[in-house]
Amino acid sequence: MFLDNIKKRKIKSLMISILHRLFIILKIRKCHFMVKVAKQVSLNLMNPNDLKLLRKKNKWTLRDFSGKVGVSKSLLSAMEKGERVITAKTYDQIRQSLGLVLETRTDEELRAHLDYLKLTLFETTAEIVMEKVVGIEKKYFHVEHLKRHHYDRVYRCGAIQVYEADKLEQGILLEMSGQGLREFEEFLAESDFELNDWLILATD
Template identity: 40%
Template sequence: MTAKDLANLIERTGLSQREFGLKVNLSHVTIQNYLKNKRKITEEIEKQIKVALGQSADEKLNIELHVHFDWIRLTFFDSTIEKVMKGILGIDPKYFHYEEKGLLGYDENYSCGNIKILKSPDRPEQGIMLELTGKGVAEMEEFLLEQGEFSLVDWIVLVTDPDYAKDKELYTRINYPRLDLTIDELFKRHGNYDLHDFEQRMKKDFERLIETDLKKLGNHENYERGVSLGLTIELGSRGGNFVLRMYEKAKEIARKENITFEEALEEYGIVNRYEMELKNHYAKDVIDELAVGKAINDIAINLLLSKVAVYEEVKDDEGHISYQFHQPFYDVFGSSDNVKVNNKSRKSDFESSMKHFQMQYSAFIKSMFEVYGEEWTFEWLKKIADETVLNRKRQKIVDLEKVKLKKHENGAFEWYSKHYNI
């Protein structure tokens, strides 16, 4: 295992260097020495790391997702170019090239490779913008790796911390114009998700088979001599705060680098990319969650699955149609049984309502029994239910709960049935 292999492994776990060290029983200093090539990673240490991560010693790493930032754009107010260079990036100003060239509405830009700082001297109210495109993020990550102090996640949490900024007098306020959080689905021997399946569900019955508040921005797929160059699906609003792009990354790489699909897989290992372009409060919320110790993997998956749910039709023996989660889609991110949305399990929504009903209304129903009698109260409740029309979203939940009930997967129903012997 090389220093770069270790760095990639730490990044893919979504842990900080310190957290990774604790997990594999190595000190933070030791981890840094390995990353700086000051110490060699022996076969014994490699085995220790793999075993600690739940892998057999002779098993090749089989990580199926890679979650990372692919674009970072931050705006700092009441700051200076030198403060951004030295205090935020940690890069000596002598490595930056100055151009009096407009970009993104700014008049001047300073670049170090693909790391750019933008400023308009006559419009200080614009603030100073830090622009890291995909290549810029990669270069910043490489720089941080060479320094051996922070991962990219550690760095972005630190420089956006208002207390740190105040202590170092770096800026008084920060905006988050863009943050791209990306989930790469890596090649799996047992097969990967086909984005055409998602596309077909959109075409067949978008409202029933795809649940989302995001607008359809369009699907794009070009062909060359009858061969697909890659499908892209976009959901969200142009210029909005959240846009989701799902596309066949391996085919994009093959097209851009003029190599075969198989060569793209061999070199990069990425099949599909699920890219969330976040702005303003969405971007800030992600960084705030990182700041309190949440793993970037969990943040990205939870956010994506809070925006999109994928269903499939299920027919029972009598031909009645109900809907359940479409397992192949959720297998990319984890079983649908364990999907978390905003830190709440999807399968507990209906059960939580049952618990809420018991806690909030049991005393009132008891009072109605005492005043009006059980028969009248039950008849009253039935009349209310009979007159209620379920909207499409609620009916979908009901259909899903029926399927779960047959599989004995509604924990609240099972518990109440046993507890009250009903």
């Protein structure tokens, strides 16, 4: 796999430089539609206020809470402040440690399979998208000069593609096919991260 030689990166700084206007086109298997992705992609995740309220309601210090749920005090503090995302894995660990019942999904909740992804990012550069949004160093991409999607060149790392135009106002296009998404999920998994968590950060 082409990503095997890429050094593992800490995803915690993945989206520090993500830029103001972010639009996502999702093509879902058997159903193609355009949406603005909501900040909470995973419907049952806690937000920072929920986490802090849970701790305060039980009159626990951060040290007490850390011992009960098996999550470090520093990470809990960062999640309460909104500095770190509450991942699906951490969310489940907290609830299971405290014996809380998981909500049951209703029939009205959307179930979808992400088959194809396009992100158009404005007021940024291709290098920032590669290194801060995707989290892969620019040196692992090779550039091709071509005219496609009204862009002038594309940077490729496997099936992950970043398009750049000479006209800055057109923005930077990040495109992943189904294969690209699978490769990206494998890359995120090396740092114990999930695509769902990345989408939450990308749209925050």
